[in-house]
Amino acid sequence: MMLQGKAIVITGSGKGIGAACARGAAxxxxxVVVNDVDDSAHETAAAINAEGGTAVACVANVADWDEAGRLIEHCLSNFGGIDGLVNNAxxxxxxxxxxxxxxxxxxMxxxxxxxxxxxxxxxxxxMLRRGSGSIVNVVSGAQMGMPQMGVYGATKGAVASMVYTWALELAGTGVRVNALSPFGRTTIGGLTEEHLKDPDIARRYAQIQPPEANSPVLEYLLSDRASAVNGQLVRIDKGExxxxxxxxxLLPPVYREQWTAETVADAFESEFRDRQVPCGVLGMTGLPVELQSGFWKRADG
Structure with a gap:
């Protein structure tokens, strides 16, 4: 049991992916401290305890500084410490x-x-006083650009940026920071039974992996076996x-002893013409070969 003896707080874990990960961690x-803004936190905690696990519920709105403090204190007072925090809400x-x-x-x-x-x-x-801990932020591919997800993607981009900075700041302290980019069949987007009457929507929805498929990555990142993993964003989807x-x-840069608007335009029409990176959720190896090679061309050709 990779998390035996650890005390974990998972925000937004009353429903959906958060609840699935809370059950997996248990x-x-x-x-586990199961957190949400409504009674779903108590329902998920009760289900974990009924399975033989250990969980307590804490209804709190993490958008409020004092309520977030009460949530962390709930873990300290019930379990004597905090080993892991999952920022999922x-x-x-x-x-x-x-x-x-x-x-x-x-x-948002x-x-x-x-x-x-x-x-x-x-x-x-x-965590710092104990000299150990694992923080896992939940991010999204929307941060790379998805239509209709401008605000949501911007918030997740901010959360990813926290990972990069915190991993640097906390290096050597025993506290690690990583991120999970989950994908799961939930109703977070407001999907209703009425939507699912549309055959096309129902078909695409059925192809999405269940919430439980995300939990193994989270369980690993919270465990001591991930002690050498820091500052990483991990995505899981359909077995991948x-x-x-x-x-x-992007290296190499383009250099001029002095820049004018005209020479900047010249650079974008020549050296940068084939090196501009497309937006959206794209794998690096999925780019056209000519664009991949453009990443590494020297500025002098």
Whole structure:
């Protein structure tokens, strides 16, 4: 049991992928704090305990600093410490830029971005004092660009950026930071029974992997066997595990002793013409061969 004796907090784990991962962690021996903003937290905790696992519920809104602190304290007081934190709670809406709604955007930022900041801000002290811990942020391929997911993708891009920075800041402390990019058959996007009456929607929905398929990656990242893994974003979908590439400067650069608008235009029409990276969820090896080779061409040809 890879998580035997560990105390884990999983935010947004009353339903969906979060609940599936909470059950998976408990089956691996972890004592789990199940968190959500409603009674689903109690229902999932009760189901874990009925299976013979160990779980307590904490209803709290992680978008609020004080409530996030109460959530972490709930783990400390019930289990004597905190070994793992999974920042999973999130809001999700589909909308184009033309349909932008400030209130909905603010809600996503508060839960999806401030939530991980709040929870980690409270959890990091106890972890550092113990000299060990695993933080797992939940990200999304939407951060790379998906139509109608501009705000959601922006929030997940922020969460990914936290991983890069925190991994650097915490290197050598015994506390690791990674991310899970899950994919699962849930109703987070507001999918209803009425939607599923559409044969095309029902067919595509049925092809999505179940929420439980994501749990093994999370269980591993929380375990001591992942002690050498830090700053990584891991995606799992239909039997395939991918590592995300990190944002980086594309090498080599183009150099001029002095730049003008005209010479910048010349550079984009020559050296940069075949090196511009497309948007969207793309594997590097899936790019056209001529574009792949363009990444590594020297500026002098």
């Amino acid at each position: 089956r691996q021996g972890a004592s 999130a809001l999700y809406y589909l909308e184009t830029l033309q349909d932008f709604q400030p209130a909905r955007a603010r809600g 930022v508060e839960v999806n971005v401030l939530g991980p900041l709040h929870c980690t801000g409270h959890a990091i002290g106890p 595990i991918h590592l995300y590439t990190h944002p980086a400067l």
